[in-house]
């Protein structure tokens with residue numbers, strides 16, 4: 001490997017030295033007041049990341065990956081008496097439907113092809129036809145393809161119809177616009193190790209303050225009962241179960257760094273600049289994007305593998321230079337590769353990535 005690893009997979013990300021150093025802050029017990037204060041500080045910082053959520057939403061921290069936070073959100077807020085409409089156009093939307101099935105929660109799935117944008121017309125139709133639906137679950141940035149789902153439009157539909165939005169914001173929190181009341185957002189789930197540039201192992205859910213006051217009569221899960229976390233963390237600061245202490249040190253540092261660097265808008269701008277730079281290189285090499293360029297998030301791009309170039313080969317050539325890219329999932333596994341723009345990457349790192357892509361794909365130009 002040459003130099004430090006450059007992770008272009010969609011989390012975990014390349015850490016800044018400052019965040020890595022925080023991991024070594026010390027050996028703390030999770031049942032001591034200093035850790036309770038740390039968790040309360042992290043919850044407050046999480047609620048402040050998005051200006052539009054700062055007023056009226058409260059966070060809880062959970063040990064587990066992003067999937068744990070999404071599952072906890074659904075276990076704690078998807079209704080048992082009414083129904084949830086899952087709008088899916090990729091792996092992560094489909095995963096939410098699997099969770100609701102596993103928890104025995106009433107739901108309907110509005111399935112889309114993985115390359116399709118969400119059809120507002122179909123959503124409106126289902127909501128008009130099915131009066132049992134009180135909640136809509138959707139992924140903000142569908143990492144399967146890099147598509148930023150149009151939450152501005154979907155959120156307006158939720159707002160207009162009084163449908164509560166349950167959002168998988170795992171790969172957008174901290175780097176794309178998130179609205180609260182405008183989208184009738186009930187809750188959003190996300191993780192430490194994507195756009196926030198923390199370490200993998202902690203995740204979190206923000207929910208509207210009123211929803212924390214009304215715990216369901218029968219929680220769908222013991223570990224994932226977020227109301228129990230909220231009672232603890234927003235009471236004396238303790239959580240029901242052991243938290244990942246050192247990863248919390250790193251998350252606190254990552255949140256401080258995120259704010260100092262200019263918050264989510266600055267992070268989005270940085271990601272967009274990386275996307276433009278690497279996109280220009282790939283276009284020059286004759287590589288084409290999977291989606292229409294305007295439909296991508298700032299966070300990740302998906303590219304068609306050039307004819308005669310296998311993912312394994314491309315991955316291995318880049319890996320030998322210390323650069324890690326990501327494969328397509330499922331039906332896209334043999335057709336595409338993905339490049340995420342997250343992590344602590346400077347101009348020299350971008351230059352290394354550019355050189356790596358040119359070396360690996362030079363033969364693809366026609």
Ligand SMILES: *Cc1c(COP(=O)(O)O)cnc(C)c1O
Pocket residue numbers: 010011065066067068070092139141142143168169170171191
């Ligand atoms: C990464 C990701 C997840 C969760 O993945 P984990 O591997 O559990 O961290 C969920 N949803 C989206 C959109 C993601 O990008």
